[in-house]
Amino acid sequence: xxxxxxxxxxxxxxxxxxxxxxxxxxxxxxxxxxxxxxxxxxxxxxxxxxxxxxxxxxxxxxxxxxxxxxxxxxxxxxxxxxxxxxxxxx
Amino acid sequence: xxxxxxxxxxxxxxxxxxxxxxxxxxxxxxxxxxxxxxxxxxxxxxxxxxxxxxxxxxxxxxxxxxxxxxxxxxxxxxxxxxxxxxxxxx
DNA sequence: CTCCGGTGCTACGATAATCGAAGCATACTG
DNA sequence: CAGTATGCTTCGATTATCGTAGCACCGGAG
Numbered sequence: 001x002x003x004x005x006x007x008x009x010x011x012x013x014x015x016x017x018x019x020x021x022x023x024x025x026x027x028x029x030x031x032x033x034x035x036x037x038x039x040x041x042x043x044x045x046x047x048x049x050x051x052x053x054x055x056x057x058x059x060x061x062x063x064x065x066x067x068x069x070x071x072x073x074x075x076x077x078x079x080x081x082x083x084x085x086x087x088x089x090x
Numbered sequence: 091x092x093x094x095x096x097x098x099x100x101x102x103x104x105x106x107x108x109x110x111x112x113x114x115x116x117x118x119x120x121x122x123x124x125x126x127x128x129x130x131x132x133x134x135x136x137x138x139x140x141x142x143x144x145x146x147x148x149x150x151x152x153x154x155x156x157x158x159x160x161x162x163x164x165x166x167x168x169x170x171x172x173x174x175x176x177x178x179x180x
Numbered sequence: 181c182t183c184c185g186g187t188g189c190t191a192c193g194a195t196a197a198t199c200g201a202a203g204c205a206t207a208c209t210g
Numbered sequence: 211c212a213g214t215a216t217g218c219t220t221c222g223a224t225t226a227t228c229g230t231a232g233c234a235c236c237g238g239a240g
Contacts, residue, residue: 003171004103010197010227013094026188037228042189052178056188066174073170077163081093084156088142100198100226116217127199132218146217 006051011036013074015044016063019054020071023062096141101126103164105134106153109144110161113152 007013011033018024018032030041045061048054053067063071097103101123108114108122120131135151138144143157153161 001107001168001171002175003167004107008098008100008103010098010100013098017091017094025186027186035229037230038189039191039229040227043227066177069170070167070174073163073167077093077160078091080159080163081091084160085092087156115215117215125200127201128218129200129220130198133197 006047009044009047011040011044012048015041015048016053016067016071017074019061019063019067020074023057023060025060029061096137099134099137101130101134102138105131105138106143106157106161107164109151109153109157110164113147113150115150119151 014033014036015029018029024032026038026041026045029045030036030038033041045054045056048067049056052064053070054061055064055067056062104123104126105119108119114122116128116131116135119135120126120128123131135144135146138157139146141156142154143160144151145154145157146152
């Protein structure tokens with residue numbers, strides 16, 4: 001899975017996750033990721049744009065059609081993660 | 091998502107992925123990840139065991155029930171990743 | 181025009197994560 | 211005993227990430 005290479009880097013999935021709603025500006029995205037370094041954010045955005053998962057538009061950075069598809073697969077993952085977190089220290 | 095913290099570390103998802111089939115020994119797992127450092131592998135295994143996603147048994151390291159649940163969510167992800175990879179350089 | 185606040189992004193030294201190879205301790209086999 | 215396999219540790223080198231500062235640009239206000 002080449003996808004795991006891309007996603008298995010710090011902040012990558014987090015960035016996708018933060019873009020699940022409205023488009024965000026560079027600085028907005030940085031704030032949403034609670035202070036991630038701009039150098040890394042820029043690097044991730046470049047990778048994600050090259051992978052056609054994110055695109056830069058008028059309103060800022062947003063998920064592409066592919067990106068939205070991918071994120072929709074995160075939905076079940078998120079629901080599962082909540083149960084799992086509860087069962088861990090619950 | 092606390093899960094993203096765990097998965098957003100190098101090799102974490104790869105390790106889970108390589109354990110999708112039979113249990114693997116430490117060195118087998120290292121080889122399956124094509125030469126990942128044993129120090130990091132050991133660290134990841136510790137994290138995954140603490141997260142109750144992987145457990146060490148007789149036959150080596152294997153997914154726990156939770157781990158198998160999580161990996162089953164990777165199935166659609168994998169199918170999607172193949173289409174996506176094809177559409178990228180296809 | 182200048183100034184101000186916003187933008188996307190870069191530079192760079194400091195810190196943390198990862199690598200790669202070697203080796204240790206143990207157990208089993210012959 | 212030697213040989214082979216195991217899980218795992220150590221340590222110096224390399225790479226990734228951090229954190230802060232700052233650049234270049236743009237639009238609006240004065």
